[in-house]
Amino acid sequence: xxxxxxxxxxxxxxxxxxxxxxxxxxxxxxxxxxxxxxxxxxxxxxxxxxxxxxxxxxxxxxxxxxxxxxxxxxxxxxxxxxxxxxxxxxxxxxxxxxxxxxxxxxxxxxxxxxxxxxxxxxxxxxxxxxxxxxxxxxxxxxxxxxxxxxxxxxxxxxxxxxx
Numbered sequence: 001x002x003x004x005x006x007x008x009x010x011x012x013x014x015x016x017x018x019x020x021x022x023x024x025x026x027x028x029x030x031x032x033x034x035x036x037x038x039x040x041x042x043x044x045x046x047x048x049x050x051x052x053x054x055x056x057x058x059x060x061x062x063x064x065x066x067x068x069x070x071x072x073x074x075x076x077x078x079x080x081x082x083x084x085x086x087x088x089x090x091x092x093x094x095x096x097x098x099x100x101x102x103x104x105x106x107x108x109x110x111x112x113x114x115x116x117x118x119x120x121x122x123x124x125x126x127x128x129x130x131x132x133x134x135x136x137x138x139x140x141x142x143x144x145x146x147x148x149x150x151x152x153x154x155x156x157x158x159x160x161x162x163x
Contacts, residue, residue: 007091008027010091018072028057030075033085035052036048038107046059079139097137099112102142103143104142110144
């Protein structure tokens with residue numbers, strides 16, 4: 001069994017434990033997110049499902065599926081990009097605080113872990129400032145190594161052309 005199949009199987013079991021079901025269309029949308037190395041919009045998922053699975057899923061249905069996947073902690077909505085990614089912790093049995101590095105150039109996303117003590121310290125600072133934490137998910141605008149290298153290469157090419 002490959003990693004993708006194992007992840008889908010674990011997602012099915014997680015849904016079963018919660019009394020829900022990972023239908024075929026939900027599996028297709030989740031698979032699309034799992035196969036992508038970047039965040040995807042609902043409309044990009046509509047296109048992906050048509051191309052990869054020959055399935056035409058209306059955008060509103062994809063949005064409902066994404067809501068379901070979020071509720072089941074199988075996907076995350078990135079507010080910065082207004083797109084979605086699969087949770088990288090689906091096969092894990094531990095609780096986690098999702099934190100995301102998002103490349104502003106190519107929208108590649110990496111889900112990382114932050115030490116719980118750091119989150120507790122931030123929550124303490126928030127409370128001291130007179131606020132209440134609603135969501136501890138962090139999204140950080142970044143530039144991935146590939147885009148950084150491409151930008152440096154492009155800058156070097158411009159410099160050579162100007163000389």
